[in-house]
Amino acid sequence: MKTPKRLVPLVEEGLVDDVLRQLMSGKEATVYVVRCGDAVRCAKVYKEASQRSFRQAASYLDGRKVKNSRQARAMEKGTRYGRQVQEEQWQTAEVDALFRLAAAGVRVPTPYICTDGVLLMDLVADADGGVAPRLNDVELTEAEALAMHGELLVQVIRMLLAGMIHGDLSEYNILLAADGPVIIDLPQAVDAAGNSQAQAMLERDVANLAAYFAQFAPTLATTNYGREIWRFYEAGALTEDVTLTGQVEADTTPVDLEGLMQDMEEVRLEAEDRLRRERESRGE
Numbered sequence: 001m002k003t004p005k006r007l008v009p010l011v012e013e014g015l016v017d018d019v020l021r022q023l024m025s026g027k028e029a030t031v032y033v034v035r036c037g038d039a040v041r042c043a044k045v046y047k048e049a050s051q052r053s054f055r056q057a058a059s060y061l062d063g064r065k066v067k068n069s070r071q072a073r074a075m076e077k078g079t080r081y082g083r084q085v086q087e088e089q090w091q092t093a094e095v096d097a098l099f100r101l102a103a104a105g106v107r108v109p110t111p112y113i114c115t116d117g118v119l120l121m122d123l124v125a126d127a128d129g130g131v132a133p134r135l136n137d138v139e140l141t142e143a144e145a146l147a148m149h150g151e152l153l154v155q156v157i158r159m160l161l162a163g164m165i166h167g168d169l170s171e172y173n174i175l176l177a178a179d180g181p182v183i184i185d186l187p188q189a190v191d192a193a194g195n196s197q198a199q200a201m202l203e204r205d206v207a208n209l210a211a212y213f214a215q216f217a218p219t220l221a222t223t224n225y226g227r228e229i230w231r232f233y234e235a236g237a238l239t240e241d242v243t244l245t246g247q248v249e250a251d252t253t254p255v256d257l258e259g260l261m262q263d264m265e266e267v268r269l270e271a272e273d274r275l276r277r278e279r280e281s282r283g284e
Contacts, residue, residue: 004019007034020034023131046187097187097189098186125177135172135174148213151180156205160238163192168188203224203230222246225246
C-alpha cells in the first residue's frame, strides 16, 4: 500500500521497511501493520486533538508532570503552545506507560520508539500468527471466562503495584494473543498515587471486566473486586497472590458532589473549547 504521510519519516530513517496494510482506525489513532527487517510490527499513528473523539478530560491529566513552569502555565491558559505541550504529553504517555508496565511484567505490547506522533510496537499475534482478535470478538465458556477474568485481575494488580491504572479498560482494548490476553491502548493511563480520581478509575476498569465476563459467567455480576483491590492497596497489603473474594462491605462515605460537579464542568469547558478551535480552523 502507499505509505501514509505520517509514516514516511520512519521509512526514510530506516525504522520501517514497508507498510503492509491498515489494521484499524479508532477514536485516538490509526494503526498500521508494518515490516521492520524480518519482524512484523504495528505503527500507531496518533490523530490530532481536533480529530479525536476521546476527550483529554482533566481527570486523566491530573497528576501528570510537565517539564517546567512555563509549560504548566501555558497548558492552564489553553494557549496554542500549551495545547501543543498537552498534545505531546498525551502522545508520549502511552510509550512511557508501556515501558514501565512491560518492566513490571504486565502483559502489554513491547514498545520500541515513539517519534513524531507515531508509536512503533510489537504486533500481538494469535496462535496462527495472524492479528490477535479483541476480547469482544471471542465467545467463551463459563470456565474460560472465569479463568480469563482472574488472569486479567492479576494484570490490573500488577499495573497498580507498578503505580499505574489503565483508566479506560474494557473488552475493546484487550487482545487475545496465542498465550493469553494482552492489554492495549494506554495514552490515558494515570498515576495511582498522583491522580485524585485513581480509585474511581480503578473500580470502573474492574467493573467493566466483570460486566463483560458476566455474560458467560453470571456469578461475576455481583462482585466488587475493584473496591476490594483498592482497599488492599491503600492498606499497603496488595500483592499479586492476594486472596480476593469480590465482596466488600458497603461504603457509607458521603459522595463528593462538589468535586463531581467540578469534573463535569471541566469536561463541558473542554468540549466548548474544542468546538471553538474547530470553528476557528474553518474560518467561521
